[in-house]
Amino acid sequence: MVAPLKVGIAGLGTVGAEVVRVIERQAATLTARCGRPIKVVAVTARSKAKKRGLDLRGIDWAKSPLAIATDPNVDCFVELIGGAGDPAGPAIEAALAAGKSVVTANKALIAKHGLKLAALAEKHGGALNYEAAVGAAIPVIKTLREGLAGTGIDRIYGILNGTCNYILTRMEQEGLSFEACLADAQRLGYAEADPTFDIDGHDTAQKLSILASLAFGTKVSESAVYVEGIRSITPEDLRAADDLGYRVKLLGVAVRTAKGIEQRVHPTMVPKTSSIAQVMGVTNAVTIDGQGIPPITLVGAGAGAAATASAVVADIADVARGIRAEPFGRPVAGLKAISKAPMERHEGGYYLRMLARDHAGTAATIATRLAEQDISIESIVQRQPDRGDGKAKSGPVPVILITYATSEDAVRRALKAVQADKVISGRPQVIRIEKN
Amino acid sequence: MVAPLKVGIAGLGTVGAEVVRVIERQAATLTARCGRPIKVVAVTARSKAKKRGLDLRGIDWAKSPLAIATDPNVDCFVELIGGAGDPAGPAIEAALAAGKSVVTANKALIAKHGLKLAALAEKHGGALNYEAAVGAAIPVIKTLREGLAGTGIDRIYGILNGTCNYILTRMEQEGLSFEACLADAQRLGYAEADPTFDIDGHDTAQKLSILASLAFGTKVSESAVYVEGIRSITPEDLRAADDLGYRVKLLGVAVRTAKGIEQRVHPTMVPKTSSIAQVMGVTNAVTIDGQGIPPITLVGAGAGAAATASAVVADIADVARGIRAEPFGRPVAGLKAISKAPMERHEGGYYLRMLARDHAGTAATIATRLAEQDISIESIVQRQPDRGDGKAKSGPVPVILITYATSEDAVRRALKAVQADKVISGRPQVIRIEKN
Numbered sequence: 001m002v003a004p005l006k007v008g009i010a011g012l013g014t015v016g017a018e019v020v021r022v023i024e025r026q027a028a029t030l031t032a033r034c035g036r037p038i039k040v041v042a043v044t045a046r047s048k049a050k051k052r053g054l055d056l057r058g059i060d061w062a063k064s065p066l067a068i069a070t071d072p073n074v075d076c077f078v079e080l081i082g083g084a085g086d087p088a089g090p091a092i093e094a095a096l097a098a099g100k101s102v103v104t105a106n107k108a109l110i111a112k113h114g115l116k117l118a119a120l121a122e123k124h125g126g127a128l129n130y131e132a133a134v135g136a137a138i139p140v141i142k143t144l145r146e147g148l149a150g151t152g153i154d155r156i157y158g159i160l161n162g163t164c165n166y167i168l169t170r171m172e173q174e175g176l177s178f179e180a181c182l183a184d185a186q187r188l189g190y191a192e193a194d195p196t197f198d199i200d201g202h203d204t205a206q207k208l209s210i211l212a213s214l215a216f217g218t219k220v221s222e223s224a225v226y227v228e229g230i231r232s233i234t235p236e237d238l239r240a241a242d243d244l245g246y247r248v249k250l251l252g253v254a255v256r257t258a259k260g261i262e263q264r265v266h267p268t269m270v271p272k273t274s275s276i277a278q279v280m281g282v283t284n285a286v287t288i289d290g291q292g293i294p295p296i297t298l299v300g301a302g303a304g305a306a307a308t309a310s311a312v313v314a315d316i317a318d319v320a321r322g323i324r325a326e327p328f329g330r331p332v333a334g335l336k337a338i339s340k341a342p343m344e345r346h347e348g349g350y351y352l353r354m355l356a357r358d359h360a361g362t363a364a365t366i367a368t369r370l371a372e373q374d375i376s377i378e379s380i381v382q383r384q385p386d387r388g389d390g391k392a393k394s395g396p397v398p399v400i401l402i403t404y405a406t407s408e409d410a411v412r413r414a415l416k417a418v419q420a421d422k423v424i425s426g427r428p429q430v431i432r433i434e435k436n
Numbered sequence: 437m438v439a440p441l442k443v444g445i446a447g448l449g450t451v452g453a454e455v456v457r458v459i460e461r462q463a464a465t466l467t468a469r470c471g472r473p474i475k476v477v478a479v480t481a482r483s484k485a486k487k488r489g490l491d492l493r494g495i496d497w498a499k500s501p502l503a504i505a506t507d508p509n510v511d512c513f514v515e516l517i518g519g520a521g522d523p524a525g526p527a528i529e530a531a532l533a534a535g536k537s538v539v540t541a542n543k544a545l546i547a548k549h550g551l552k553l554a555a556l557a558e559k560h561g562g563a564l565n566y567e568a569a570v571g572a573a574i575p576v577i578k579t580l581r582e583g584l585a586g587t588g589i590d591r592i593y594g595i596l597n598g599t600c601n602y603i604l605t606r607m608e609q610e611g612l613s614f615e616a617c618l619a620d621a622q623r624l625g626y627a628e629a630d631p632t633f634d635i636d637g638h639d640t641a642q643k644l645s646i647l648a649s650l651a652f653g654t655k656v657s658e659s660a661v662y663v664e665g666i667r668s669i670t671p672e673d674l675r676a677a678d679d680l681g682y683r684v685k686l687l688g689v690a691v692r693t694a695k696g697i698e699q700r701v702h703p704t705m706v707p708k709t710s711s712i713a714q715v716m717g718v719t720n721a722v723t724i725d726g727q728g729i730p731p732i733t734l735v736g737a738g739a740g741a742a743a744t745a746s747a748v749v750a751d752i753a754d755v756a757r758g759i760r761a762e763p764f765g766r767p768v769a770g771l772k773a774i775s776k777a778p779m780e781r782h783e784g785g786y787y788l789r790m791l792a793r794d795h796a797g798t799a800a801t802i803a804t805r806l807a808e809q810d811i812s813i814e815s816i817v818q819r820q821p822d823r824g825d826g827k828a829k830s831g832p833v834p835v836i837l838i839t840y841a842t843s844e845d846a847v848r849r850a851l852k853a854v855q856a857d858k859v860i861s862g863r864p865q866v867i868r869i870e871k872n
Contacts, residue, residue, distance in 0.1 A: 026586050032653070032766035033585050131583070137729055139575065139583035146759065147567070147575035149469050150462050150749030217468070275735055278714045283730070292742040293573055294719070299711050300732035307729040313586030323582065323759045330468035 004037040005320040006073060010065035010091060011080030012045035015105060015132075017052045018309035019078065019316075024055075026313070034320035042068045065091035069098070076101045076319045078312065084108040096120040096128065101324075103315040105132035105308055111206035114213075114220045115335070118327035128327040129315035134160065134207045135284045136307035138300040139314075143288070144214035145329045152291035153215040157253040157434060160207040162282030162302045163191045163198040164230050164250040168267075169280045172238040172247065178231060190282055200229035201250060201265040208252030208263055211286070213328045215254060216261050218338040220328070225252075226343050228266035237353060237429060240400045241269055244379060246351070247277040251434060262341035267431050269351050274436035275299070287436070295436065344409040349378065349433035352403070352415070354424040355396035356382070362423045363399055369417040370403065373410040378402040396425050402433070438472035441756040442509060446501035446527060447516035448481035451541060451568075453488045454745035455514065455752075460491075462749070470756035478504045501527035505534070512537045512755045514748065520544040532556040532564065537760075539751040541568035541744050547642035550649075550656045551771070554763035564763040565751035570596065570643045571720045572743035574736040575750075579724070580650035581765045588727035589651040593689040593870060596643040598718030598738045599627045599634040600666050600686040604703075605716045608674040608683065614667060626718055636665035637686060637701040644688030644699055647722070649764045651690060652697050654774040656764070661688075662779050664702035673789060673865060676836045677705055680815060682787070683713040687870060698777035703867050705787050710872035711735070723872070731872065780845040785814065785869035788839070788851070790860040791832035792818070798859045799835055805853040806839065809846035814838040832861050838869070 007023070009016055023030065023038055031037045042060040044067070062068045069077045069091040077095035079102065081088045088109055095102050097120055104110070110117070110130050121128040131141045135158075139147075144156075159165050167181040182199065185191035197203050205225040213220045230250050241248050246269040254263045270277045275297040279285040284302030287295045301307040318324070328335060356362035363382055370377060381400045403411070415428050443459070445452055459466065459474055467473045478496040480503070498504045505513045505527040513531035515538065517524045524545055531538050533556060540546070546553070546566050557564040567577045571594075575583075580592075595601050603617040618635065621627035633639050641661040649656045666686050677684050682705040690699045706713045711733040715721040720738030723731050737743040754760070764771060792798035799818055806813060817836045839847070851864050 022586055026588060029588070029653070029766075030586055032770050033762070035762075035767075137584070137587070137726065137732060139579045139732075142578065142583050143575045146754060146757075147578050147750050148573070148746065149753035149757075150458055150466055151573070151746040152462060152465070217465070275711075275714065278711065290573065290742075290746055293740070293746055294737035294743065296573060296575075296734070296736035298732070298734055301730040304729070306727075310584060310587040310726055310729055314583050317585035318582060321582075321585075321761060323761065325757060325759065326469070326471075330465075331471075334468050 002036040004039040005034070005316070006039055006041045006075045007078055007316060008042035008062065008068035008071060008074035009040060009078040009080060010044050010068050011082070012043055012052055012054070013080065014305035015308045015312065016045065016080040017054055018305045019080065019312050020054050022309050022313045030317060034317050036320055038316060038320050041073055042071055044068055066094055069095035069100070074100065076103060076316060078316065079104040079106060080312070082106055084112045089113060092117055093120060096124055096126050099124045099126055101127040101319040103129045103312055103319065105130065105312055107133040107206055107210070111209055111220060111222050114210065114327065115332055119332045121327055122331060127319050127324045129318060131315050132308045132311035134210055135286060135298070135300065135302050136304060137310040138284060138286065138298045138302070140211065140286045140298055141214065143298065144211065145325050148288065148290055151293065153288060154291055155253070155255040155289040156211055156215045156286065157251050157276070158286035159249050159276060159279050159284050160204045160252050160302065161198055161250060162284060163195065164204070165279065166190050166282045167199070168230060168233065168238070168248055168250065171233070171235055172242070175235045177235060178233060199231060201227040204250060204252045204265045208254055208265060212254035212261060212263050213335065215288070216256065217330055217335055218261055219335045221338050224263055224338045224340045226264040226266070226341050230267050232429065233267050236398065237431065240353060240381070241351070243381070244402055245272050246270060246433070247272055248431060249276060253434060259345060261338055262346065263338070264341055264343065264346070269431050269433040271436055276436070344412065346408040346432070347405055349405050349435070350403045350411050351431040351433060352401045353429040354399050354418065355426055356399045357396055357423055357425050365421055365423050366399060366401070366418050369414045369421070372417070373414040375406045375410055375414060376404040378404050440473040440475040441470070441752070442475055442477045442511045443514055443752060444478035444498065444504035444507060444510035445476060445514040445516060446480050446504050447518070448479055448488055449516065450741035451744045451748065452481065452516040453490055454741045455516065455748050456490050458745050458749045466753060470753050472756055474752060474756050478507055478510055480504055502530055505531035505536070510536065512539060512752060514752065515540040515542060516748070518542055520548045525549060528553055529556060532560055532562050535560045535562055537563040537755040539565045539748055539755065541566065541748055543569035543642055543646070547645055547656060547658050550646065550763065551768055555768045557763055558767060563755050563760045565754060567751050568744045568747035570646055571722060571736065571738050572740060573746040574720060574722065574734045574738070576647065576722045576734055577650065579734065580647065581761050584724065584726055587729065589724060590727055591689070591691040591725040592647055592651045592722065593687050593712070594722035595685050595712060595715050595720050596640045596688050596738065597634055597686060598720060599631065600640070601715065602626050602718045603635070604666060604669065604684055604686065607669070607671055608678070611671045613671060614669060635667060637663040640686060640688045640701045644690055644701060648690035648697060648699050649771065651724070652692065653766055653771055654697055655771045657774050660699055660774045660776045662700040662702070662777050666703050668865065669703050672834065673867065676789060676817070677787070679817070680838055681708050682706060682869070683708055684867060685712060689870060695781060697774055698782065699774070700777055700779065700782070705867050705869040707872055712872070780848065782844040782868070783841055785841050785871070786839045786847050787867040787869060788837045789865040790835050790854070791862055792835045793832055793859055793861050801857055801859045802835060802837070802854050805850045805857070808853070809850040811842045811846055811850060812840040814840050
């Protein structure tokens with residue numbers, strides 16, 4: 001019998017407890033697949049007394065994450081505490097420095113300190129696996145790191161935050177406001193009491209910076225991601241998108257351009273026929289455009305204890321089997337620095353929604369201002385809002401435009417001119433379009 | 437500098453030539469990712485003279501696939517000849533017996549002789565990688581073998597044949613007949629001159645038997661797959677499906693039931709809202725239902741030189757990195773025998789379409805016969821066919837039913853009784869429903 005892989009787990013929340021259960025329940029399969037048993041030998045958590053429904057007999061209760069990370073009896077340190085700082089960070093560093101392999105679901109830590117940790121893993125020979133950090137059981141890390149190892153990548157984009165997609169789906173399907181859907185998401189546990197991190201796009205940005213590193217060989221850098229959240233999206237935008245053949249999703253997009261790798265997170269119009277547009281509710285999805293090959297899309301739950309545990313256990317199984325790739329797919333020293341995409345140079349199509357003060361002539365004024373910036377209009381709609389009784393409302397009339405590909409700079413200049421003309425009330429709504 | 441992985445390639449068709457080009461074009465990335473260069477040292481193909489646009493200077497032209505497979509200078513044998521017999525089979529056996537790793541895109545060979553080859557790989561320590569054999573660049577083999585190593589799987593189903601999906605998509609979108617779409621597919625190169633292997637479901641069955649082995653630990657066995665092709669599907673079925681909220685896809689389904697693993701390939705009604713229903717044209721998709729986790733769906737091109745080469749090069753990169761898993765995820769000796777699913781015991785919902793001879797009373801007769809077999813009806817539609825001028829046609833009237841879950845046996849008995857009643861003309865159309 002080959003020696004078992006001895007695993008120590010720090011953090012026994014819903015994910016940690018599920019990992020212990022899966023390793024137990026799938027013991028025979030894991031042994032067959034890995035050629036050796038996987039054995040949990042040590043655990044720790046904040047409270048030893050908490051009821052978890054786990055049989056921990058025969059498993060050492062360690063006094064701290066660091067104690068597990070440095071325990072000579074542990075081969076593989078599994079960090080499920082969360083948070084980019086102490087105690088998760090120092091414990092992982094200690095485990096890697098001791099030559100152990102590390103498995104973590106900690107997206108924030110990988111986004112902020114992944115390079116330092118990867119360098120330690122490289123130096124001491126351990127693995128650093130973090131499949132669960134992005135898209136839970138969706139195997140996107142493995143696909144980028146191994147499955148597309150020889151394929152140049154032009155673009156990767158995805159729905160990486162279930163909270164935002166849940167809110168946008170409900171807004172679209174039920175015509176509700178952003179605020180109403182957010183409140184519902186909070187009530188159902190899909191959104192935090194402080195939802196800023198999710199709805200303002202920061203969670204997506206952290207995940208995107210990790211995927212971009214794997215896809216393009218760039219240094220993981222959250223600060224190099226342009227970020228815009230979903231607070232400004234209205235039911236009117238979703239209805240107009242629908243009429244025009246689009247849906248609005250909060251996308252993380254990393255794309256190779258003539259000017260370098262552009263990383264951005266923002267509400268995005270995607271064609272209704274695209275795979276990504278079909279993704280509803282808390283589901284996540286990632287589309288990868290490999291050079292010369294049709295897009296590959298991976299869809300699944302982006303969170304949840306069982307889905308996250310599935311990825312964590314697979315990462316442990318890779319360690320047991322001796323499957324190891326560099327944490328970011330290639331040596332850290334070879335990763336290229338990346339700077340923030342200057343969005344004024346972004347090129348693409350745009351959706352613009354404005355409120356015309358005066359129906360007659362406003363569309364012509366807007367069209368003229370766009371033409372001055374060489375922006376071609378794909379479609380223009382003036383929509384007379386309904387009062388709810390089938391009769392037209394008085395007051396400002398929405399004008400909705402879709403442009404052909406142009407530069408953001410040109411769009412901003414044109415809108416500034418339109419505002420100076422005083423033919424619209426309020427600020428124009430601008431949503432970028434991503435073609436598949 | 438670490439020694440390069442020396443690769444020999446047998447077969448320089450569109451895929452083989454593309455593999456040579458990708459290894460050359462991506463040399464720097466591959467070296468960084470694998471920690472060593474990948475070097476093509478030998479090739480062979482039927483005709484040396486054929487123009488391929490490849491620079492083969494410095495590469496040995498071997499006299500046969502077997503010569504490459506046994507060349508001591510070759511570490512990794514890449515078989516891109518195709519066909520389950522000679523010369524592909526013996527060459528792969530020789531390479532594995534010599535302890536080399538093998539990469540192949542040969543689905544037929546893996547379906548028919550995969551177990552024997554896997555046993556050889558196990559015995560001599562080489563890898564046997566075949567990601568391209570199912571779904572080309574869609575990383576479904578790796579996902580099942582590694583990405584879900586610790587996750588029990590309840591069901592795996594997919595659109596695994598682009599030809600059939602292309603035909604069904606055109607039939608649905610344009611109301612064309614099966615024959616017209618097949619002829620178009622042949623003209624466009626999406627279907628072979630002899631399309632039997634694709635449209636009668638055998639290609640899907642071979643791929644399904646491979647996926648089922650990886651998912652459930654069963655022996656690869658094409659003969660254990662129940663197979664039904666798409667010849668009998670009519671535009672009327674697709675229209676009725678659409679009305680009822682379904683689409684018709686040729687699915688390969690492997691599912692864990694109380695009576696064992698059921699493997700089947702047949703036209704299937706899937707809810708229009710499911711991920712799999714969105715997959716159009718020659719695209720392939722696979723959905724995996726892991727225990728306790730929401731479905732994971734992988735979508736992409738199922739064929740094409742660049743997509744296939746992408747998977748082949750990734751498989752070679754795994755060999756270069758020393759990433760190795762058992763070919764079917766676990767040792768061959770542990771794989772369980774599987775027998776053909778007795779379809780009469782299959783349980784699920786059914787779509788039934790019959791032509792009622794006499795409008796009045798026929799639906800009642802049918803409903804009674806179904807009730808006698810304890811089959812509950814979810815919906816029933818009698819559709820008066822259109823003459824094309826908006827007026828009702830005379831003659832038989834289609835009756836379309838959707839049943840709740842029942843056994844196939846019960847459906848067959850009920851339909852036999854209906855036929856004995858002589859209230860319908862012709863044979864009833866029966867399409868199984870797969871819920872997501």
